[in-house]
Structures are given as structure tokens and as C-alpha cells.
Amino acid sequence: MQKKKNLYKKSRYYRQRQKKIRQVCVAAGSILLLVVVILIIRGCSGGKARTASSSDVKTTADSDSQTAKSNVSDSESANTASADSDDQSDTSTKDSSDTASDSETDNAKLNHSAPVTLTVSVVGDCTLGTDENFDYDTSLNAYFESYGKEYFFQNVKSIFEADDLTIANNEGTFTDSYDREDKTFAFKAPASFAGIYSCSSVEAVNTANNHSHDYGEQSFQDTMDALDAEGIVHFGYDETAVMDVKGVKVGLVGIYELYDHLEREQQLKDNIAKVKEDGAELIIVIFHWGNEKETVPDSNQTTLGHLAIDLGADLVCGHHPHVLQGIEEYKGKNIVYSLGNFCFGGNSYPSDMDSIIFQQTFTITNDGVKADNVTNIIPCSISSAYDYNNYQPTPAEGDEKTRIMEKIQERSSWIG
Structure with missing residues (x-):
């Protein structure tokens, strides 16, 4: 009888222990499932595109190379711009293996379950270097x-951090x-200045300009x-880029217009077509164009600017004159x-700062x-000092x- 009682106690203990083991296993399984769900949610979330991710499409068109020659700088006359000779062959060789297929493009334009707002900031000429003939102490x-590197944009960094994409020239x-081109001004800095x-x-830069070579x-x-x-x-010449920003594919095109002006029309057409093929839903075109010190855009600028909008660009911005020009609204764009200049190492005492x-801010549906x-x-000054350029x-x-706002409004009224 005593043996049976002992067996019964052991059996009851065994059942209780098994029950506790099952409860522990169920609890552990629930915790594991919760962790997996959290990881999946985090993986699907997005934010500001600081750089292109592995899923970004970044492409280079293998079309005819552009030879651009110019010796234009902040101190040169406007008439020099069209006659300069700075060898700039297009050297874009980056063909992306991530090019979107037609079906992927269609899906990209249909997956916005809710409208997406996206704020883009664009600034002008950033010459983050110096000419070897300048006074180095003030360069x-x-x-x-x-x-240090944080100094230069410290007064605008909060603005750039608050937007979704910042683009500079x-x-x-x-x-x-040391193989300096034979030109009046040539700018360089060590790689660390990037x-x-x-x-x-600043997430993206245009490289199509008269000082890139x-x-x-x-x-x-x-x-x-x-x-x-x-x-x-980076983008420019025949290199285009498509970035994923908050789930929106943003196409970037950069055109250097100074040397051959309207002959860049075909390149503009090809590059906009290329970013469309790569799934771009929002297209931004950046031009390096115009005449130094001129406050009114010339006919080449207006013709190419209008053409870019006609071809599907959602925003067109330009630089090179080293002064502000007006803003035109064309077909709602x-x-x-x-x-103008922005962080400009090309002149310690420019006449216009x-x-x-x-x-x-765009809304994409x-x-x-x-x-x-x-x-x-x-409105900004290129310097935090009043009477000289301290590159901040x-x-x-x-x-x-x-x-400055009144200047922009006045110069905008002169267009057309």
C-alpha cells in the first residue's frame, strides 16, 4: 500500500512538472514570435535617404560622350563662358545591375497606399577646395x-537634416x-573634404560643371x-541616378550646358527617358548654365528649362552665374x-554673397x-561674416x- 502511495505521488509530481514545462515552452514561443514581428516591422520602416541604399537604382547611359570645354570661374567675364576650353569627356561607367524592369516600375507607381510627402532642398555652387595660386592662409x-569638416555647413545642417533629400552642385x-589643366582657375582638395x-x-551632388576636370x-x-x-x-553628364527616398523613386539628371548650349537637348531627352525607365516617380533636373554675373536667364536657359518640364521633370534648378536669378513657374512646375554660390571656395571677397x-515639398500618390x-x-549669405567669405x-x-527675398521677386518678374 505504501508503495502505491509513493507511485501516485511520483505520478502526480510528474504531471505537474510536465505541465510547467509546457507553460514555459508556450511563453518562450510567444516571446520569440513577438521579436520576429518587431524585426519585420523595423525592416519595413523608412526615413530620410541619407545615401542610396542597395536597392537604389543608379545608372549610367552608355551613349555618345560629351566633350565640354570651359575656363569659367567667379572672376571671369560672362563673355568668356561660351569660349572656354576645359576638356570634360563624360566618363560615366557605372552600369547598375539593379535596373528596374517594366513590371517593377508599374508596381513602384502603385504601392503608395497613402500619399507620401517629400521635401527636397537644393543649393548652388559648392567649391570645397582652393586654387593653388590663392593665398593659402585665407583659403x-x-x-x-x-x-574640421563640420564647420562649413553647421549653420544650415539643421535645415538639411529636417528635409528628405538635399542636393548640391x-x-x-x-x-x-598635380596635373593641373591650363586654365585661369582650377580647384582641388584632398579626398577627405567630401x-x-x-x-x-547632403545626400546627392551634381558633377556636371566646368570645374569637374x-x-x-x-x-x-x-x-x-x-x-x-x-x-x-553623384550624377551628371550621362550618369543618372535614381534614389529611394521614403519609398519614392527620385530621378536625378545633371546637364552641363555652357560649352555647346542647345546641343545638350538630345542628352537631356535621353537622360530623362533613362530615369523614367529606371522607375523614377519624381524627376529633378540640375543645369550648370547661363552667364556669369547676369541676373536674367538667357534664351538657352529658358529653352532647356522649358524642355525639361515638357519631358517630365518636376523641378529644374540651375547655377553658374554666381548670382541669384529669378524663378519661373512653367506648366505648374x-x-x-x-x-547663386553656396559654400564657395572660389573667392575670399566675392562682390555678391x-x-x-x-x-x-512634393506629394506623391x-x-x-x-x-x-x-x-x-x-535666403542665405555664403558667409557668417559680414565683409568677407568665411565659407560658412x-x-x-x-x-x-x-x-534677398525682394531681390528674388524682382528678378522673377523680369523673366519672360
């Missing part, structure tokens, strides 16, 4: 050595080459490598003819880009802010 390069080279962009929330073909490739090392998307950050045209112009662009305030 941008000397400021980099003294204050990289006018110069990041190279150690970090000025990455530490300041200042130290020859090698300097152009060195610049591309330096930008790649910092995760900065904006053409910002000249953004006015600049702007042009912002536009399954039907495309809405025609709401929400813009924000932020700063938002204007008070009377200065009002003066």
Missing part, C-alpha cells in the same frame, strides 16, 4: 585644417593630382571615388534659374505627383532676409 582648405575636384557633405546631411580625367575619377567613399550619390536654399507646388525659399553659409535674418 577654404586652411579653414578645413583649422576647424559639387564644383571642383577631390584629388591629389566628408563635408556626409557629415552635414580641373586636374584632368584622373581628378574626375578621384572625385567620384571620394564621393562614393562618403556615401554621396518651378524653374530656379540660378541659386547672396544665396538661397530652395525647398519644395498612385496617380503621380500632385500639382500643389508647395515651396519654401530660405548662413540663413539671413531681419532686413537682410527681406532684401
Whole structure:
């Protein structure tokens, strides 16, 4: 009888222990399932596209190369612009294996279950270097050595961090080459200067301009490598880019117009067609064009700007005149003819230090880009100092802010 009682106790203990084991297993399984769900949700979430991700489409058209020759700088006359000779053959060789198929493109335009708002900031000429003939002690390069890479955009960084995509014009080279082109002004800096962009929330730069080959073909490739090392998307000439920003595919096209003007029409057509093929839902075209110091766009600018909109661009911005030009609304889209200088190492004492950050907030739905045209112009000075250029662009305030806004409004009224 005592043995049976012992067996019964052991059996009851055994059942209780088995029950506890099952309860522990169920609890552990529930926790594991919760962790998996959290990881899936985090993987699907998005934010500001600091750089192109592995799913970004970044392509280069293998069309005819463009030879662009120009010796234009902030100190040269407008008449020099059309006659300069700065060898700039298109060296884009980056063919992406991630090119979207037609079906992927269709899906991309149909997966916005809710409208997506996307704010883009665009700024003008950023010459993050110096000419070897300049006084080094007052050069941008000397400021980099003294204050570090964070110094230059520290007064506008919060603006760039708050938007979804920031685009600048990289006018110069990041190279150690000494093979200087025979031209009046040539700009370069070490590769580490590309970090000025990455530490300041600038995600993409145009490279199609008259200073991109200042130290020859090698300097152009060195610049591309330096930008790649910092995760900065680059585009220009026949290289196009498509970035994924908050789930929207943004196509970027950069055209250098100065040397052969309207002969760039075919390149413009080809490049816009290319980003469309790669799934772009929002298209931004950047031009390096116009005449130095001219406050009114010439006929080449207006013709190409209008053509870009006709071909499907949602925003057109330009630079090179080193001064502000007006803004035209064409078919409900904006053409910002000249953004002026921004972080400009080309002159310690420029005659005009006015600049702007042009912002536009787009709304994208399954039907495309809405025609709401929400813009924000932020007047700036290229310097935080009053009487010289310390290479630190700063938002204007008070009377200065009002003066620059009135300048933009006046020059916009002159167009057309």
C-alpha cells in the first residue's frame, strides 16, 4: 500500500512538472514570435535617404560622350563662358545591375497606399577646395585644417537634416593630382573634404560643371571615388541616378550646358527617358548654365528649362552665374534659374554673397505627383561674416532676409 502511495505521488509530481514545462515552452514561443514581428516591422520602416541604399537604382547611359570645354570661374567675364576650353569627356561607367524592369516600375507607381510627402532642398555652387595660386592662409582648405569638416555647413545642417533629400552642385575636384589643366582657375582638395557633405546631411551632388576636370580625367575619377567613399550619390553628364527616398523613386539628371548650349537637348531627352525607365516617380533636373554675373536667364536657359518640364521633370534648378536669378513657374512646375554660390571656395571677397536654399515639398500618390507646388525659399549669405567669405553659409535674418527675398521677386518678374 505504501508503495502505491509513493507511485501516485511520483505520478502526480510528474504531471505537474510536465505541465510547467509546457507553460514555459508556450511563453518562450510567444516571446520569440513577438521579436520576429518587431524585426519585420523595423525592416519595413523608412526615413530620410541619407545615401542610396542597395536597392537604389543608379545608372549610367552608355551613349555618345560629351566633350565640354570651359575656363569659367567667379572672376571671369560672362563673355568668356561660351569660349572656354576645359576638356570634360563624360566618363560615366557605372552600369547598375539593379535596373528596374517594366513590371517593377508599374508596381513602384502603385504601392503608395497613402500619399507620401517629400521635401527636397537644393543649393548652388559648392567649391570645397582652393586654387593653388590663392593665398593659402585665407583659403577654404586652411579653414578645413583649422576647424574640421563640420564647420562649413553647421549653420544650415539643421535645415538639411529636417528635409528628405538635399542636393548640391559639387564644383571642383577631390584629388591629389598635380596635373593641373591650363586654365585661369582650377580647384582641388584632398579626398577627405567630401566628408563635408556626409557629415552635414547632403545626400546627392551634381558633377556636371566646368570645374569637374580641373586636374584632368584622373581628378574626375578621384572625385567620384571620394564621393562614393562618403556615401554621396553623384550624377551628371550621362550618369543618372535614381534614389529611394521614403519609398519614392527620385530621378536625378545633371546637364552641363555652357560649352555647346542647345546641343545638350538630345542628352537631356535621353537622360530623362533613362530615369523614367529606371522607375523614377519624381524627376529633378540640375543645369550648370547661363552667364556669369547676369541676373536674367538667357534664351538657352529658358529653352532647356522649358524642355525639361515638357519631358517630365518636376523641378529644374540651375547655377553658374554666381548670382541669384529669378524663378519661373512653367506648366505648374518651378524653374530656379540660378541659386547663386553656396559654400564657395572660389573667392575670399566675392562682390555678391547672396544665396538661397530652395525647398519644395512634393506629394506623391498612385496617380503621380500632385500639382500643389508647395515651396519654401530660405535666403542665405555664403558667409557668417559680414565683409568677407568665411565659407560658412548662413540663413539671413531681419532686413537682410527681406532684401534677398525682394531681390528674388524682382528678378522673377523680369523673366519672360
